[in-house]
Amino acid sequence: MLAGIQQIDEVEWEVPVGYVPGMRVPGRFFLSDDLAETLEPDAVHQLANVACLPGIERYSLAMPDIHSGYGFPIGGVAAFDAESGVISPGGVGYDINCGVRLIATPLRADDITQPRALIEELFRTVPTGVGAESSLRLSHHDLAAMMTEGVRWAVEAGYGVENDISHCEESGRLDAADTAPVSKKAFQRGMPQAGTLGSGNHFLEIQEVDAVFDPETAEAFGLSPGQICFMVHCGSRGLGHQVCTDHLRVLESAHKRYGISIPDRQLACAPLSSPEGEAYFGAMAAAANYAWVNRQVITHQVRQVLQRMFGIAYEEMPLVYDVAHNVAKMEEHSSERGRRRFCVHRKGATRAFGPGLPEVPAAYRSVGQPVIIPGSMGSHSYVLHGTATAMERTFGSTCHGAGRVMSRTKAKKATPGSEVRKHLLEQGIVVRATSDAAIAEEAPEAYKESDKVVDVVRRAGLSLPVVRLRPLGVIKG
């Protein structure tokens, strides 16, 4: 382990105050011995830097999929006091409300007799890749409405059913959304992209439930061994990217006006109560709502393909749950000063609320919210459930996925995409992408093993495994 880091227990480590000058609270991260070699010193430095921001509560946190990002580490969680704290675009990331959802079906693995044909049909239906454009023709008013209303807009427009709404975190809508601070340019970029997958680590997968760890909870989530599910991983496309770019520019100078000194320019921030902070918060929430609509429209497209190819009724393909990976939002948590409201930034981290909370949908309330953890291309994904331990230790948060260990450029040089594709096919996984380069960038070797990351959050008690999912087919940008 790095010098100056203290071990708390077998999977938790502390970055003490003083690790970098100006820390207000310690840093804490979760990591096992076998993942220790993946830890980047830069990411730990970033974790410590976050602890310098005003109003930070208790700890600057990171999950076992920690790696260095823009300002804040990816895998980072930080809660800022609603009254004295700040909001920072670096704590959310460029892909606002990048997230993942799981759609259940009545199909079994042996119903998928022609995986190639199914993958090709999905690839034709779901626009994929950088600059992909949607078949939806939206007015400026439609776009504003979806950013304000979130998933409900999509359901009312015919792209889903009522149950889809309650099975999204926050019911698929942040009510802080404000389209006024969303620039014309962001509107223009978002206009043709609602219902498109994008590129990079975004994907659409056909998966089979191949292991059940907690049968009772699996049943509550509507999941059973051998069942076919579809997983969608994507975000707010060019719209969220533009919102982040626009507001970073404003906040890079705003923090000085409020006497906030930051150890890294990438930690640009403003008080939650300032006009600049409120503007970013409103625009970020609008982009988050757009991302939920994006995943909802893709869900609709997947359901239509399955209706056509397998004759399944729309209602037989329920949304299990939808989680956000990159978002900041107001939540109430326990603190030394009692229950208080905080702006919880999760950047490459997943909310993992435990049993009994009103934020967890009624159908799942007795067990805690579903936590969906995508694996890298060709590796297992998991469904876990949130816990009371997460509420106590991490503001109700857990990891978000495997986490990169190799840069895109390095991955492209390491193995040609054609070879990665061939290797996955040998394991029975059909991959369809816009290019071989896109496959090379996302090669399994470029990521930590999802199994190891999930094992850390299990051992820490931040969320507990319910089922494991094996990919049969992957669509990649």
Add this chain to the structure above:
DNA sequence: ATGTCC
């Protein structure tokens, strides 16, 4: 992540 450098 991203009209992967307006």
